[in-house]
Amino acid sequence: xxxEIERLYRDQGARLWRALLAWSGDPEIANDAVAEAFMxxxxxxxxxxxxxxxxxxxxxxxxxxxxxxxxRRLDTAEMAERTAEIPExxxxxxxxxxxxxxxxxxxxxxxxxxxxVSEIATIIGSSSAAVRVHLSAGRKRLRSILGxxxxxxx
Amino acid sequence: MKIDLDRQLQELDRVSVxxxxxxxxxxxxxxxxxxxxHATRFASAVVIxxxxxxxxxxxxxxIRDDGTSAAWHSFGSPSSTGWTINYPSDWxxxxxxxxxxxxxxxxxxxxxxxxxxxxxKGGAPGCGDRMVFAGFPPxxxxxxxxxxxxxxxxxxxxxSTPFPIRMAQLANPGGIVGxxxxxxLDVQVPGRQNTFLSTFVxxxxxxxxxxxxxxxxxxxxxxxxxxxxxxEVAQAEGVAVTAPSDWxxTVHDGTGLLITSYAPSRTQDCxxxxxxxxxxxxYADAMIWVPFNGSTFQNVPxxxxxxxxxxxxxxxxxxxxxxxSGPAEWRDYYESIQPFGGAYEPIEVVYGENALRExxxxxxxxxxxxxxxxxxxxSPEPLTPENP
Numbered sequence: 001x002x003x004e005i006e007r008l009y010r011d012q013g014a015r016l017w018r019a020l021l022a023w024s025g026d027p028e029i030a031n032d033a034v035a036e037a038f039m040x041x042x043x044x045x046x047x048x049x050x051x052x053x054x055x056x057x058x059x060x061x062x063x064x065x066x067x068x069x070x071x072r073r074l075d076t077a078e079m080a081e082r083t084a085e086i087p088e089x090x091x092x093x094x095x096x097x098x099x100x101x102x103x104x105x106x107x108x109x110x111x112x113x114x115x116x117v118s119e120i121a122t123i124i125g126s127s128s129a130a131v132r133v134h135l136s137a138g139r140k141r142l143r144s145i146l147g148x149x150x151x152x153x154x
Numbered sequence: 155m156k157i158d159l160d161r162q163l164q165e166l167d168r169v170s171v172x173x174x175x176x177x178x179x180x181x182x183x184x185x186x187x188x189x190x191x192h193a194t195r196f197a198s199a200v201v202i203x204x205x206x207x208x209x210x211x212x213x214x215x216x217i218r219d220d221g222t223s224a225a226w227h228s229f230g231s232p233s234s235t236g237w238t239i240n241y242p243s244d245w246x247x248x249x250x251x252x253x254x255x256x257x258x259x260x261x262x263x264x265x266x267x268x269x270x271x272x273x274x275k276g277g278a279p280g281c282g283d284r285m286v287f288a289g290f291p292p293x294x295x296x297x298x299x300x301x302x303x304x305x306x307x308x309x310x311x312x313x314s315t316p317f318p319i320r321m322a323q324l325a326n327p328g329g330i331v332g333x334x335x336x337x338x339l340d341v342q343v344p345g346r347q348n349t350f351l352s353t354f355v356x357x358x359x360x361x362x363x364x365x366x367x368x369x370x371x372x373x374x375x376x377x378x379x380x381x382x383x384x385x386e387v388a389q390a391e392g393v394a395v396t397a398p399s400d401w402x403x404t405v406h407d408g409t410g411l412l413i414t415s416y417a418p419s420r421t422q423d424c425x426x427x428x429x430x431x432x433x434x435x436x437y438a439d440a441m442i443w444v445p446f447n448g449s450t451f452q453n454v455p456x457x458x459x460x461x462x463x464x465x466x467x468x469x470x471x472x473x474x475x476x477x478x479s480g481p482a483e484w485r486d487y488y489e490s491i492q493p494f495g496g497a498y499e500p501i502e503v504v505y506g507e508n509a510l511r512e513x514x515x516x517x518x519x520x521x522x523x524x525x526x527x528x529x530x531x532x533s534p535e536p537l538t539p540e541n542p
Contacts, residue, residue: 009175
């Protein structure tokens with residue numbers, strides 16, 4: 001089982017980590033959520049019938065709990081400092097942070113991870129209809145913010 | 155310009171990812187496990203229950219010792235805004251001049267001591283700085299009502315005050331160190347002069363005296379005032395919510411519950427959450443969006459909201475009509491509340507740019523606290539004694 005899970009980690013781990021980074025804005029949360037989700041998968045062994053969606057779902061839920069806990073412990077400046085540790089994407093992550101958590105998850109999972117709406121609903125514990133609403137509102141808002149950024153550069 | 159989100163998000167692939175397989179294989183979690191969370195929560199719950207029981211016992215003894223279970227009288231000023239208030243009959247009443255050139259007996263201050271304020275009718279035009287508290291007993295409490303001419307509220311529309319007034323509606327700026335702690339509210343009633351309500355609590359005030367202030371504030375009445383009222387519209391959707399009677403509670407396209415301090419007659423293309431019903435929003439208004447989740451709210455637990463459930467605040471949302479100060483800029487504010495393990499959507503709150511500092515923010519907080527899911531009877535939140 002461990003060999004199969006390692007193959008899954010090699011195949012999905014990086015993409016999952018980046019999706020969690022985009023969603024949470026915090027590399028430490030991405031690290032911990034990926035590691036904890038795969039560790040739980042190893043512990044469950046053959047109990048999990050479909051490991052790939054399971055590990056995505058578990059990682060996002062772990063990250064949600066951590067994000068909530070850390071946002072109470074850290075002030076805004078500290079959170080912003082952590083985001084700035086990833087200079088390549090700081091503008092993108094800042095733009096994503098202006099979306100609600102579910103809008104952000106819908107946009108990242110659809111446009112970055114390539115998941116269809118029904119699977120996103122499973123991952124974030126929502127309904128397909130609600131995901132479509134989040135996706136639409138999130139896209140509109142993100143385009144507006146990124147568009148403003150581009151206009152400023154012009 | 156059309157932004158390609160797929161392309162923008164693929165920029166994430168430039169970020170290098172740490173290889174954590176060794177950590178995973180050796181099982182080195184950094185996230186606390188659930189059992190320790192549960193143990194902590196259980197211990198916290200035991201402590202909270204013990205404190206609660208202790209507090210109730212102590213409060214009961216204090217009330218008996220204090221003896222403020224005396225009869226209550228009613229006092230009113232029909233010549234000004236028509237306000238009336240109930241107060242313990244053994245308290246002291248001193249009539250006050252209204253603020254800003256109002257009548258000599260338009261206002262009053264009620265105290266649980268015989269303390270006489272120096273200069274209670276003095277020339278200071280501001281309501282908040284005209285009473286001298288030097289020598290006020292440390293266990294003293296006071297409630298003051300002062301009608302005032304407020305030109306600002308004519309120029310700048312301000313939401314009316316829902317009655318009965320709860321302590322959470324009063325601003326809480328603190329007070330003088332060692333002196334009484336002040337809270338205040340500019341009571342707005344449609345078509346009437348404002349009344350400046352303030353409460354003062356000495357550092358050693360008894361719990362009974364504090365409870366009396368809560369009861370007095372709740373008893374204040376002014377003709378024509380709006381009231382807290384449960385929404386039948388929301389109840390039909392399995393949500394109990396209590397909102398001011400001049401707020402609007404509607405179901406928007408079957409996708410969620412829209413609670414606004416204004417009539418949402420227009421929609422506007424604007425990158426905001428929910429139904430974009432911001433076209434008519436003024437700068438002290440607020441909108442609460444409770445999305446449905448493709449299912450009903452039946453048979454889910456009750457929940458109460460606190461400031462700790464709020465997500466980060468975002469500024470600079472530009473939309474809405476040209477208003478009092480040119481193109482409007484709104485604050486939006488997500489209450490990232492997921493009380494049912496993530497099964498329900500976050501409730502989103504959008505404020506006009508001044509709303510958080512004004513009474514609107516405190517009213518929104520009370521509306522959120524009144525939300526109950528699962529088709530419970532929609533009744534106003536009980537007036538529990540809060541620490542005034």
